[in-house]
Amino acid sequence: LYLLTRPPDPPRWNRTPVAAGQFPTGDLGSVTALAFGPDGRTLAVSGGEDKAVRLWDVARRAPAGQPLTGHTDTVFSVAFSPDGKTLASGGADGTVRLWNTAQRTAIGRPLAAGRVRSVAFSPDGRTLATGDEDRTARLWNVASQAPVGQPLTGHTGWVWSVAFSPDGETLATGGADDSARLWDVASRTAIGRPLTGHADSVLSVAFSPDGETLATGSVDRTVRLWDVASRAPIGRPLTGHTGEVWSVAFAPDGRTLATGSEDRTVRLWDVASRAPVGQPLTGHVEPVLSVAFSPDGRTLATGGGDRTVRLWRP
Structure with a gap:
């Protein structure tokens, strides 16, 4: 006898952040990027404009x-x-x-690249993508x-975002040519044709934890989900944001997707139904440029042009 049960709904997040505020030291500019360490403590x-990276104790x-x-x-x-021992940072200085x-402390000399918009480590930590x-x-x-x-070529505009699949075999890139691309990491060759459908630049890409779904956020104010195996879109675009979607991130359990936008809000989506989860998270007074879940999925960090980081919990 098999009992068929509906999976539980994703958690509804508290619309009031548990922590917010301007950083107390330094000439901090817009918060352009966030990343949790693998232990969730850092x-x-x-x-952004202050040219520095800061490490913060999450508990304190x-x-x-x-x-x-x-x-x-x-x-x-x-x-x-992945082991938390190394942090990579990339920027407009071409390094x-x-x-x-x-x-x-810095490890070795800077790596020379173009103006770097995105960095990502492979799951085994041996390879860095930019x-x-x-x-x-x-x-x-x-x-x-x-x-x-050699560099991976094919995009005809800036490469805004890069992300490795959980098995490390595939790299996703999002570009200013309104497309996302998938690459075979071992051979460094494109997989199939570009993923097209967005009407403007693809600013952010993220794989689901099981590697079966890719999320893309765009200047066209939409988020799209793609079946990685078939490279086909999953359903209709996720709509609701009224500004560019700067950042997308899956929760560690894969059930929830967070998106941050030029419209100053964060939206949460049920991945299975592609429906919004509750009301948008509001509080930032400038565009939300980065979103990141903690490894345990219990905290969402958001950073914005208002020079603040906010922490949210269900």
């Missing part, structure tokens, strides 16, 4: 040491390695920098800090 924050909501400095222009993206998170304004994505050997093969 949050890396890029203040306080700085953990001094800012990481060395970039000479806006920092657009940050990412932790990627690797940092020892325990010692808070998306650049020169219309390419690049793969780097983290240990040697050397490029892996």
Whole structure:
């Protein structure tokens, strides 16, 4: 006898953040990027125009040491390695920098790339991907800090976002040519044709935890879900935002998708039904540029042009 049950609904998040406010030190600019460390205790924050990266103790909501400095222009993206020992940052100065998170020191020399819009570690931590304004994505050997093969070419506009699949075999890129692309990491070749349907630049891409779904957010104010195996869209676009969708992130259980927008709101979506979960999260007074779930899925961090980071819980 088999009992068929409907899976529980995704949690409805409290519309009042548990923490918010302007950073107490430094000339912090717009919060362009957020990333939780794998233990969930540390949050890396890029203040954009201040050219630095800060590490924050999530429990204390306080700085953990001094800012990481060395970039000479806006920092657009940050990412932790899977073991949390290394942080990557990429920016408008045309470099990627690797940092020892325990010692808070630079590792080796900066990696020279185009103006870097996005960075992402592979699941095994051996490879770093970058998306650049020169219309390419690049793969780097983290240990040697050397490029892996030639840049990935095909986009005809800036590469705004990069993301590895959970098995590390596929890289997704989102571009200013209104498309997303999938790449075979081993051969560094494109998989099939570009994913098209957005009417403007694809600003953010993210794989679901099971690797079966790709989410894309666009300047056209929509979010689209794609079946990775068939490269076909799943249902109709997710609509509701009234501004560009700057950032998308799946919850660790894959049931909820968070999106941050130029319209100053964060929206949560039930991935299975593609329906909104509750009302939008409001409070930011400028565009929401980055969203990130903690590894346990119990906290959502959002950063915006209002120079604040907000933490939300169900």
